[in-house]
Amino acid sequence: MRIGLSTPIVVRVPEIASPWEVGGGPAELTRIAETADDLGFDHLTCSEHIAVPAAEAAARGSTYWDPLATLSYLAARTTRIRLATSVVVLGYHHPLALAKSYGTLDRLSGGRVVLGVGVGSLEAEFALLDAQWAERGTAADRALAVLRVAWGRREVGDFVLDPPATSTTAPLWVGGRTRRSLRRAVTLGSGWVPFGLPADALAAYLAAVSRPSGFEVVLSPGRALDPLADPGGTRRRLTGLRDIGATVACCAVRATDIDHYCDQLAALIAVAAPL
Template structure:
């Protein structure tokens, strides 16, 4: 199982020096990947509760850096680790501009990009970027159409219900062929069907492993119905730890627990068939140095198993 670490792209440590330090340290520690998230607003009272363990939005989101620019810096400071978004709210970008940005990052990183896309959860952010909240699924489908056509290169045009791209010749091609891997955060039946038909993998969040494996089986079954080989799909599991001083009830893991409990969860996830697990210590109340120490202890503990 591959192991990843989230970059400090929000909160007090969202600055170039911290991103560089975490990127280099993660690679030295043996992590396989670095990940960023995506937020553009942090209202005090959003119209929809925050979909985390605590329904109150973390105030650290008030200081949130651009995910793709941050990954570009990480790419320049590393040579091996892969670079992923979990998740990039791709619908906030015009598809043709998103295609150019993602292709550029894949080229500049030497083909290390994993494109993780999601729909977000806050209507206010869609209002802020001038994109309708309604019809998000159809907008994602057409965005994926444009990305695939752009990545194919050569002559390209698109005339769809939402977007029109006049005919052009695309010479900018990603390093990875036929495209950078596309992973989707999907949980609804419609989202799972889209993932099974169109994506290269799934981006779930930490949950009890029986529930995780049941959802993964549903995705693989849907892929079979779509005529795809489920063996080609991968799962990259995000863990947002809430660390406790004393062991939590096993039923509370991975919502909360000690570092050792998260290590045990990661080992069990590997046995359950998870392909990649990445952990985000950014909301842990600690200094950057202390969070890097946690990252070192985490990977040492998982690898020792």
């Protein structure tokens, strides 16, 4: 099981983010990305919300850096680590626009993009953007089908998309918390990134489907880990994810400042190494 990093600063969800992140900027973000890259983490993430309704901010947080801009910045400061959207909302974009923008980033980064996508869950945000809320799941299936065809190809139908991504194998992680999201991931994607599901539900969902070779199951331990203060508890939580079927664990770590955060990253890799 590989270890990925839920990037701090760029997304601040209450009860997961640490207070020091509020003052974090490009310098801290660069140090984190370079440290994670050097330590061998699998990926960095960035999520998408264009505008969070004020009534939802207390639960969801209100800080969401733009994923394309953020991951492009991180691509220039790293060499190996993958760059994953977790997730981009399909209903906010034309699939060919995603193939072009993230395909360009894939080429700039040397093939390190993972396009994590979801159907979206904020009706008010859809309304703000004049995006289709009703039947968004069906629309997402159509968009995924187009992305699979367009990814890495210079010519799509009667149109040219140049530059294309570096490979025609689309790295598509599908987010969600339903059986339908898992079926969508198995059928149209290359991985599943569930959220908000208990361990027994995750295990039951995964046991009910046949996953293709190389399919990635990206699970989160939930609240932030503290591998320096609690290496045993951290290992138990990661082992639990592995036993459910995770191929990648996407983790957040607790810290008091940037120095402590980078120390936590090194400790996390050490704790997870035998897994």
